Amino acid sequence: MRKIRNVSLISIGCMLVAALSLQAQHKNKPLHIAQQGSFAVGGTMLREAGDFDLAQPLEASGQTYHGDHAYVFYQVPAKARSYPLVFLHGAGQSKKTWESTPDGREGFQNIFLRRRFPIYLLDQPRRGEAGKGMVESSIKPTADEQFWFTQFRIGNYPDYFPHVQFPRDSASLVQFYRQMTPNTGSFDAQVVTASVSSLFDKIGTGILVTHSQGGGPGWLTAIANSKVRAVVAYEPYSGFVFPEGEVPAAIASSxxxxxxxxxxxxxxxxxxxxxxxxxxxxxDNIAKEPTTVWNKDHWRSGLEMAQQWAALLNKYGGDAQVIHLPEAGILGNTHFPFSDLNNVQVADELSRWLKQKGLDK
Structure with a gap:
């Protein structure tokens, strides 16, 4: 088995920082939770024609099947702020992405609970604990984790990027691989949007926080439901929506x-x-100009489209901002800034924005 290279004094330092951070978190004051629970939201129902026959209970006639809902786990802290944070994961992920980090530190779930925000974590339809889909599918175990290591900009496997904010011990990497979650049906942005919108109908006004593939349904949910008070998106790639006749030229990428x-x-x-x-x-580690380093170039095109999209929103009187974290002095982040070694610093940046926009009352 090949060993991952580039384990330097810097990487040893990162591991020490992570260990000290984990030790410090064990000394955190207890969380005071006023309410906690879970439920399904949205979805559809199939009813087979005919009548249910108790003598033939395995026959479909007259029976129902509920699917394409989202699963929601929520916590409301004592002395909660007004606006909850609703967290929607990205491709190949589940609500786990917002929970404990691969190396065991607190993720955004607990970080923002400590900052007195109610938290709603979703598993989108056909994923995780919302696995009952309305379409047929099959799950094939495919060896692809080194691709994801590279695609998610931890490094160019087997090398970590210099100064990357990802723990370099093997146990953390295994935890990262194991949190990936298969689809139990094809991804459908409209199905996801319908369930997320139903959640806002249930809980009222709140702030939607998305990651990666969740960005597209995030925009669509904000369009569909006026109870979405703001959208925070971490590294969206696909799903940018533009007015008819104003869609920009496709952005080529390697x-x-x-x-x-x-x-x-x-x-x-x-x-x-x-x-x-x-x-x-x-x-970090997103190309500034076209390059054959395919992972860096993939995210270059995403960043460029996000900037074009935000500029058009603002041209029409909107309030959209794209923050490239290294340009803001927050360095080394992967595709998962909210669970990287510096995720408290990343959370501080979000708290700053929420306060600036009057969303932390």
């Missing part, structure tokens, strides 16, 4: 998924996104 294209929607829908504050964050 990334494995080819050129990045926007999606056309009616101007009236696009204008709904100009009514709320939006912030988008990207981490």
């Amino acid at each position: 990334g494995l998924f080819g050129a990045l294209r926007g999606t056309a929607i009616p101007l009236a829908d696009f204008m709904k996104l100009t009514k709320i504050p939006i912030v988008i964050y990207y981490g």
